[in-house]
Amino acid sequence: MFTKKIIAFDIGKTKILAAVLKMERDNYEFFDLVESKNPRNSKKIEKIILDYAHAAQKKYKTKKVAISAAHLVNNEKKIVSQGKVCYGADTFSFSFLEQAGFSVKIENDGRCFALGEYHFGKGRNADSLLALNLGTEIGGGFVIDGKNWRGAHNSALEVSNMGANYSGKWKGWGGICAGKGIENIYRQKNGKKISTKEVFLEAGRGDKIAKEAISEAVHNLGMGVASLINILDPERIVFGGSLAKQRKYIDEAVKIAKKNVFNRKANYKFSISTLGNKANLLGAARYYFEK
Secondary structure (H helix, E strand, O other): OOEEEEEEEEEOOOEEEEEEEEEEOOEEEEEEEEEEEOOOOHHHHHHHHHHHHHHHHHHHOOOEEEEEEOOEEEOOOOEEEOOHHHHOOOEEEOHHHHHOOOEEEEEEHHHHHHHHHHHHOOOOOOOEEEEEEEOOOEEEEEEEOOEEOOOOOOOOOOHHHOEEOOOOOOEEOHHHHOHHHHHHHHHHHHOOOOOHHHHHHHHHOOOHHHHHHHHHHHHHHHHHHHHHHHHHOOOEEEEEOHHHHOHHHHHHHHHHHHHHOOOOOOOOEEEEOOOHHHHHHHHHHHHHHOO
């Protein structure tokens, strides 16, 4: 099929991952992996990407670049739109890489996560796979019969933006159960702004408000997962991202989801990714080599 070296980037709202890897059929090898804080400034992001790409090209002799990018992706035009919170501009163009002589493909980060899990992770060869990447918000992807579902307007599975009213008012789903959601709930209850990691630490120390915040968020997560399962009826559901490290949080959400799915006889299979921060990079690279 192919044996190729490729430069890969995963651009999220808080960090940028850069890597060089080799793919050979369904196997891979990472030669390098670097993490940077996302400055949320388009010029600074461009410099981070271009500096790494030039250094990788020189060392590993490849001009192929695969990008996993948050928000609405247009691979033909090499742009991402509606992403000011991530890129510092509503529209961010990757054409600077092509101008520098690189061959570029970009795909949405949720769909890259799904591809990475389908080909190399816990969702390998499932007939249908729902992949949920839980970080600051929630990235989503759905692979069915080996094909990554993009929707009619290339914006399928933007699940973080689903309207949900489990907390009373209608809000975006990611804002009531992902990292941002946990922080929001804790701040509303306590008046203090602390990180998601700190909320879990406080809960572990027995803090009542932190426990209540996590309990509310996990209910919201489980109900949303149940709704997606009722719509898509996937064979397997895989969780990834920083929140997936909180195993008890995911396990409790799965229990709630199972209680609220319509098809009680279905054998839905739930897994937590073991690929870590490599899943999106692998999915982006795999997408690059797809015909």
